[in-house]
Amino acid sequence: MADDMGYGDVSSYNPDSKIPTPNIDKIASEGLMFTNAHTPSSLCSPSRYGLLTGRYCWRTRLKKGVLMEFYGDTPLIEQNRLTLASLLKSRGYETACIGKWHVGISWNTKDGRPSSYAEEGNIDFTKPIIGGPLERGFDYFYGTSGCSTSDPPYCFIENNKTISIPTELIPEAIDSLPGVITGLMAADWSQEDVDVRLTRKAIDFIDHHQAKQPDEPFFLYVALSSPHIPWLVPDFLKNKTKEGARGDLVALVDWSVGQITKTLVKHGLDENTLLIITSDNGPRKGLNGHQSSGDFRGYKAEIWEGGHRVPFIAKWPGQIKPNAKSDELISLTDMMASFADLTGATLPANTAEDSHNVLSTLLGKKDDENKMRPRVFHSGNGTFAITMGDWKLIQGTKGRGAGRKDINPDSLLLIGQLYNITNDPYEQNDLWDNYPGKKEELNKLLEEIKVKSHYRRDQQNAKQDD
Numbered sequence: 506m507a508d509d510m511g512y513g514d515v516s517s518y519n520p521d522s523k524i525p526t527p528n529i530d531k532i533a534s535e536g537l538m539f540t541n542a543h544t545p546s547s548l549c550s551p552s553r554y555g556l557l558t559g560r561y562c563w564r565t566r567l568k569k570g571v572l573m574e575f576y577g578d579t580p581l582i583e584q585n586r587l588t589l590a591s592l593l594k595s596r597g598y599e600t601a602c603i604g605k606w607h608v609g610i611s612w613n614t615k616d617g618r619p620s621s622y623a624e625e626g627n628i629d630f631t632k633p634i635i636g637g638p639l640e641r642g643f644d645y646f647y648g649t650s651g652c653s654t655s656d657p658p659y660c661f662i663e664n665n666k667t668i669s670i671p672t673e674l675i676p677e678a679i680d681s682l683p684g685v686i687t688g689l690m691a692a693d694w695s696q697e698d699v700d701v702r703l704t705r706k707a708i709d710f711i712d713h714h715q716a717k718q719p720d721e722p723f724f725l726y727v728a729l730s731s732p733h734i735p736w737l738v739p740d741f742l743k744n745k746t747k748e749g750a751r752g753d754l755v756a757l758v759d760w761s762v763g764q765i766t767k768t769l770v771k772h773g774l775d776e777n778t779l780l781i782i783t784s785d786n787g788p789r790k791g792l793n794g795h796q797s798s799g800d801f802r803g804y805k806a807e808i809w810e811g812g813h814r815v816p817f818i819a820k821w822p823g824q825i826k827p828n829a830k831s832d833e834l835i836s837l838t839d840m841m842a843s844f845a846d847l848t849g850a851t852l853p854a855n856t857a858e859d860s861h862n863v864l865s866t867l868l869g870k871k872d873d874e875n876k877m878r879p880r881v882f883h884s885g886n887g888t889f890a891i892t893m894g895d896w897k898l899i900q901g902t903k904g905r906g907a908g909r910k911d912i913n914p915d916s917l918l919l920i921g922q923l924y925n926i927t928n929d930p931y932e933q934n935d936l937w938d939n940y941p942g943k944k945e946e947l948n949k950l951l952e953e954i955k956v957k958s959h960y961r962r963d964q965q966n967a968k969q970d971d
Contacts, residue, residue: 506556506726507758508549508605508652508733511788513799514755515816523747523795524755528763529782529818536780536820537829537869543836543892544786545859546883547805547812547907549652550607552785552837553728554581557588557608557641559841559857561881563955569887572609575650575657575688576628580636581609587856589841591642593724596848599714601645602638603707604728605653611635625657625689633665640665643726647706653699653730654737657688661702669693682735696737700729700754704761708768715772727765731757734789748795776822783837784815802932806885808899808906809932813882825869833866834892836880843867859954881954888912891951895927898947903935918948 513519516526517533518540545555550571551562563569565581572578582588590600613632638646647663650656658671669691674680679696680687707727714723732754742760746752762782769775787805791797803809817835819825842860845852852860861878879893888906890899899922901912923937923944937944 506604506728507755507782507784508728508730509786509788509805510732510755510758510784510816511791511797511799511804511811512801512814512816513791513796514732514752514788517818518816519796519799521796523791523793524752525746526755526759528759528766529816532762532766532780532782532820533818533828535822535827536818537825537831537867539817539819539831539833539835541832541834542783542815542817543834543880543882544784544813544815545836545838545881547786547803547807548885549605549785550581550609551883553606554608555859556785556837556840557590558582558586559589559838559852559860560586561838561859561883563883563887563889564858569883570885572607572651575686576612576625578609578650579611580641582636582641584636584640586641587841587853588642589844590638590724590726592841592845592850592852593722593848594642594644596850597721598848599645599718599721599723600643600726601707601710601723602643602648602726602728603646603710604648604703604726605651605730606638606646606648606728607651607656610637610650628658630658630660630667630670634662634667637662637665645710647710648703648728649699649730652733653703654696655684655734656686657690659688659690659694659696661691667691679735679737682737684734696735697739700731700757700761701739703727703729704764707761707765711765711768711772711774715774719772727761728785729758729761731755731761732788747793749792751789751792751797752795779819779821779824781817781819783817787812787815800931803905806907808882808884808888808890808902810926810930812884812905812907819867821868825867829869831866831869833863833872833875834878834880835863835866835875836861838880839863879950879954881951886911889951889955891947891954892926893947893950895925896943896947897924897926897932898922898944898951899924900948900951921948923947 516522517530544552546552554562613629660671671689671691675690736750738753788797798811801811803811841857842862843864846864882890884906901917
């Protein structure tokens with residue numbers, strides 16, 4: 506999973522991309538490219554929550570934006586909630602998370618007060634973190650608590666302990682870059698080498714797993730930091746693209762994909778491993794004329810398609826036909842129900858409430874019912890959109906659904922945008938005033954889903970009753 510990599514960044518999706526992505530393109534030629542894959546949010550924390558739980562993040566305390574309190578965060582994933590990792594662990598998989606976590610942890614403090622009241626100087630980095638990946642279903646974790654290159658603390662965590670204690674402020678030359686937040690850094694920290702180090706740890710995990718238990722399955726979730734700001738590039742990839750530093754970091758994602766796939770080949774795992782490449786949300790605007798969202802309208806944090814329609818490539822030899830494309834609608838929240846089906850697991854009640862089983866779609870098969878399953882999207886400032894069938898409704902605004910301006914609750918059903926997303930995927934023709942019946946239908950459905958936390962299960966039960 507890349508961080509802020511857009512639909513138009515990958516050259517197999519955008520022939521005019523200014524960024525060569527040969528390793529990702531190779532996987533695309535060997536597998537299935539989805540052209541209608543989405544993240545549940547156009548920002549990172551809520552999308553990661555949705556992937557890991559099969560539940561929309563706006564059902565939690567995080568109603569808009571991302572986790573930003575750093576040391577005051579508490580885990581966003583509830584303690585007893587089933588996750589993708591704990592689901593697969595129950596089916597015999599060794600589970601690992603390598604990279605950016607950003608769904609909340611708690612820290613021990615020097616004076617014993619809860620970390621929600623802690624300042625950075627009061628954090629005891631020698632003590633274990635609380636509520637991290639190891640307590641949410643992962644057997645192994647190596648990564649960072651938030652956005653790896655822009656959120657403090659600037660240090661790596663292995664399992665539940667920081668590796669090098671952060672003791673000095675991040676240098677002014679980096680601190681002054683857009684999006685970087687002042688905080689403590691470990692002495693051995695290098696902004697440019699974060700994803701190189703994460704990639705090596707992912708390779709180490711595969712090597713170690715194969716040496717220890719080669720006949721058992723594993724689930725590896727690699728959450729890279731690229732191409733997220735501040736766009737600091739390792740030397741071996743500088744100036745490798747025509748987009749600039751941001752494009753060079755997309756090339757770094759491609760390099761990481763290449764390194765990990767080589768490792769699968771080395772161990773003879775490439776023929777029986779399901780490999781998925783995607784992103785957590787849409788991109789920032791491309792540079793030097795590069796269309797980072799392709800032809801889609803909008804960018805990261807926005808409710809238009811460019812904010813949440815992302816590359817999604819799946820390769821599984823013998824199960825997924827090579828060199829294939831699918832325009833089937835899928836969302837990252839659908840992975841929970843799909844992988845439960847794949848592994849023969851039964852989802853308990855009160856889990857994966859917003860996850861649809863799209864396993865047949867993942868395997869490249871046509872699912873006539875899938876198009877009529879509603880998917881809800883959420884923007885940076887909390888704007889809702891819903892897609893079902895040929896239609897997409899954006900609620901409460903004529904704008905992009907980002908920035909500091911809040912949506913007026915009184916306007917939710919009175920103002921909005923309506924697109925025939927099949928005929929008009931680039932959202933150029935707002936039909937809000939043309940189809941009052943469709944507008945009313947989708948608004949009503951969206952309001953039902955908001956208040957009915959088990960909408961997917963209720964829908965399935967009604968179908969069984971019929």
